[in-house]
Amino acid sequence: MTRVITLTTDFGEGSPYVAQMKGVILSIEPAAVIVDISHAIAAQNVRQGALVLDEVCDRFPPGTIHVAVIDPGVGTARRLVYCQAGERALLGPDNGLFSRIARRSPLATVTALENPRFWLPEVSPTFHGRDILAPVAARLIGGLDPRQLGSPVERLVELEWPQPRISGDTIAGEIIAIDSFGNAITNIGNEHLARWSDRGAIKVQCSTARAIRLVRTYGERATSDRVALIGSGGMLEVAVVGGSASQELGLKVGDRIEVRGGV
Amino acid sequence: MTRVITLTTDFGEGSPYVAQMKGVILSIEPAAVIVDISHAIAAQNVRQGALVLDEVCDRFPPGTIHVAVIDPGVGTARRLVYCQAGERALLGPDNGLFSRIARRSPLATVTALENPRFWLPEVSPTFHGRDILAPVAARLIGGLDPRQLGSPVERLVELEWPQPRISGDTIAGEIIAIDSFGNAITNIGNEHLARWSDRGAIKVQCSTARAIRLVRTYGERATSDRVALIGSGGMLEVAVVGGSASQELGLKVGDRIEVRGGV
Amino acid sequence: MTRVITLTTDFGEGSPYVAQMKGVILSIEPAAVIVDISHAIAAQNVRQGALVLDEVCDRFPPGTIHVAVIDPGVGTARRLVYCQAGERALLGPDNGLFSRIARRSPLATVTALENPRFWLPEVSPTFHGRDILAPVAARLIGGLDPRQLGSPVERLVELEWPQPRISGDTIAGEIIAIDSFGNAITNIGNEHLARWSDRGAIKVQCSTARAIRLVRTYGERATSDRVALIGSGGMLEVAVVGGSASQELGLKVGDRIEVRGGV
Numbered sequence: 116m117t118r119v120i121t122l123t124t125d126f127g128e129g130s131p132y133v134a135q136m137k138g139v140i141l142s143i144e145p146a147a148v149i150v151d152i153s154h155a156i157a158a159q160n161v162r163q164g165a166l167v168l169d170e171v172c173d174r175f176p177p178g179t180i181h182v183a184v185i186d187p188g189v190g191t192a193r194r195l196v197y198c199q200a201g202e203r204a205l206l207g208p209d210n211g212l213f214s215r216i217a218r219r220s221p222l223a224t225v226t227a228l229e230n231p232r233f234w235l236p237e238v239s240p241t242f243h244g245r246d247i248l249a250p251v252a253a254r255l256i257g258g259l260d261p262r263q264l265g266s267p268v269e270r271l272v273e274l275e276w277p278q279p280r281i282s283g284d285t286i287a288g289e290i291i292a293i294d295s296f297g298n299a300i301t302n303i304g305n306e307h308l309a310r311w312s313d314r315g316a317i318k319v320q321c322s323t324a325r326a327i328r329l330v331r332t333y334g335e336r337a338t339s340d341r342v343a344l345i346g347s348g349g350m351l352e353v354a355v356v357g358g359s360a361s362q363e364l365g366l367k368v369g370d371r372i373e374v375r376g377g378v
Numbered sequence: 379m380t381r382v383i384t385l386t387t388d389f390g391e392g393s394p395y396v397a398q399m400k401g402v403i404l405s406i407e408p409a410a411v412i413v414d415i416s417h418a419i420a421a422q423n424v425r426q427g428a429l430v431l432d433e434v435c436d437r438f439p440p441g442t443i444h445v446a447v448i449d450p451g452v453g454t455a456r457r458l459v460y461c462q463a464g465e466r467a468l469l470g471p472d473n474g475l476f477s478r479i480a481r482r483s484p485l486a487t488v489t490a491l492e493n494p495r496f497w498l499p500e501v502s503p504t505f506h507g508r509d510i511l512a513p514v515a516a517r518l519i520g521g522l523d524p525r526q527l528g529s530p531v532e533r534l535v536e537l538e539w540p541q542p543r544i545s546g547d548t549i550a551g552e553i554i555a556i557d558s559f560g561n562a563i564t565n566i567g568n569e570h571l572a573r574w575s576d577r578g579a580i581k582v583q584c585s586t587a588r589a590i591r592l593v594r595t596y597g598e599r600a601t602s603d604r605v606a607l608i609g610s611g612g613m614l615e616v617a618v619v620g621g622s623a624s625q626e627l628g629l630k631v632g633d634r635i636e637v638r639g640g641v
Numbered sequence: 642m643t644r645v646i647t648l649t650t651d652f653g654e655g656s657p658y659v660a661q662m663k664g665v666i667l668s669i670e671p672a673a674v675i676v677d678i679s680h681a682i683a684a685q686n687v688r689q690g691a692l693v694l695d696e697v698c699d700r701f702p703p704g705t706i707h708v709a710v711i712d713p714g715v716g717t718a719r720r721l722v723y724c725q726a727g728e729r730a731l732l733g734p735d736n737g738l739f740s741r742i743a744r745r746s747p748l749a750t751v752t753a754l755e756n757p758r759f760w761l762p763e764v765s766p767t768f769h770g771r772d773i774l775a776p777v778a779a780r781l782i783g784g785l786d787p788r789q790l791g792s793p794v795e796r797l798v799e800l801e802w803p804q805p806r807i808s809g810d811t812i813a814g815e816i817i818a819i820d821s822f823g824n825a826i827t828n829i830g831n832e833h834l835a836r837w838s839d840r841g842a843i844k845v846q847c848s849t850a851r852a853i854r855l856v857r858t859y860g861e862r863a864t865s866d867r868v869a870l871i872g873s874g875g876m877l878e879v880a881v882v883g884g885s886a887s888q889e890l891g892l893k894v895g896d897r898i899e900v901r902g903g904v
Contacts, residue, residue: 117667118671119667119671127418128391128418128655129414129418130557131430131433131434132610134415134434134437135433138384138413138435138436138437138438141413141438141439142439145380145411145439149413150663151655152657153656153660155656171657171661174664175664176667187597187620188597189595189596190594190595190597191595191597191598239608239609239610240595241595241608241609242609245437294656295652295658295684296653331716331766332766333713333715333716333767334713334717344767347658347771347772357684357713389821389822392679392681392821393681394678394693394696395821397678397679397700398696401676401698401699401702402700404676404702408643408674421821421885450860451860453857453859453860454858454860502871503857504859504871505873508700
């Protein structure tokens, strides 16, 4: 049984709020191994948090508890939930944070956090990450049966995840994330490109930029060249070699991307 | 006995100076569990470090060693000290860093770090965090009796912590911190507001902004609304729902805040 | 035997790419102790990564595996290597990242990572840090003999490290790094200054600034004073007390610095 708890929040890197959660976890379960996934999620950007969780959580040992706190509704009627999806265990607000993971792996068990016995004795109305999620995560790592947390939940809040549209020889998708290198990651997956046998003929078009060729890796082209490639998460991305596609091409989340094959 | 050592510095997130301290600790005490509280304290801002330590340290297991390095006087005659305050153990320069914690919990034991036997063999004049505090923390976690560190200290350096002034139906306080969401945290505590039985009638005034109503949590109001509430540290704060009070209202540390009840 | 693995990358603080590497490591070796050195290396700045590694790695326990991913050539023909230099073990691309360490401590063993048996089953062309380096690091911590990784390498890629030039009573060097306080760190070491017995007479000249006196530590001068001193890494640096030399004096990496003694 793993003892890993991950944390994903919009608190900001270096936020003492994160440290408060870690203190609570270690006070209850000294053997917990706490790993930060990111605290640089944009404030209250549930969608970005959902994407990051979805991309990262499968890399962790089965049984890892993934705690996510992007929680604009803290203290209101929104639920907190525990979910199991395959070998992943997720803890956080029911606001769509887990709806990206749920798309590819049905949530087997969803439980509402209702039983205050497993929370801190005092619960503030503005920081459930520290007062409810952290102690529950620590107790789950310590062996608590998740069914004791509360009653089953039928349906989670879902976010809509726009799908690429395929028509004729064109796939129309959009940019769903910008990474720290300025690479623009799209919602077009490797599997979408599989319809064309000649990958060398694939061209990618974004906003004002001329069509960009598909390559295998950044280093195949010279510095400052624009490239498109399948990134490490299996999604098509647009990059500038040795530079920032986001800045140099003015790309941002939501921008339309078009891919054409066989041209 | 816990093996947790926390680090709070003004070195900047991602600073290799922090990693050097961790390397020293793990070289001496491989079983140490190191937790970052924050390295995003503004350079040499002892006051901010003192506030963060005060808010965070109680969340950690008793016996945790809290190492703080906001140390503009490094290498000069300023002392380094070990303090015990309740179940908290603190290590750092005697420059006021622990004077906020000391306000609510008298420092039971204060020892000057004088015995070089517990330091690195070579001590640079500019990085006592690495050369003195890190090895001492590691040895304390390993069971070293703090009395061996040096001689007792009578009195720590204190910073002045402005208290809210109450007159008639008004409390005048000030902003003491801005958090990563841009919330403005004041020196007015929940206990100060207890004098008014009707919390719904409380109004908060800051600089040019119109009076703001007290709510329980952010989500009670619509995005962009200005709210005041008791934050997770028990202090009154001013926030903008889904936004940054600091930016949108131009609030900064030191700004005056006035609270009126029963109006 | 230590279980420490350090990570140094240009992924950015809070990057979920770092978390993916940690997940892979902990999935293979649950007992690994992972320490971040820095993820704030400027994108693809191999030289900065080499300097940070060189300054930090000796502080860690012997046997620590230092994984470095500043890897603009990922997916191309560039090699990945395992190196032993004294008691340090290094893993990363062969692009000069380890050439600073190699200057002061010959690399005893260098092995190319060739044996895919120790990698993730699927290797993406853009993220060898996650798919090759992380699993190899985990297996080395678990006791894998490095000779199984691949065949010996004769010569690593080297970067040129400019040496200070000494002529008459002058040493001409340059700024090689700016730290998070804005201190400008030079390539002139304490040993270079040893040629002058009267350290009080040493003067440092940078760009337009008037000559700066050498002090022992920042706190010896008043706030806003310009000082030169031997920093915690043993190199001459230029600082502004309580401020940023980089900003206030406009200093940047590559700027020329001149030191004169006995004047």
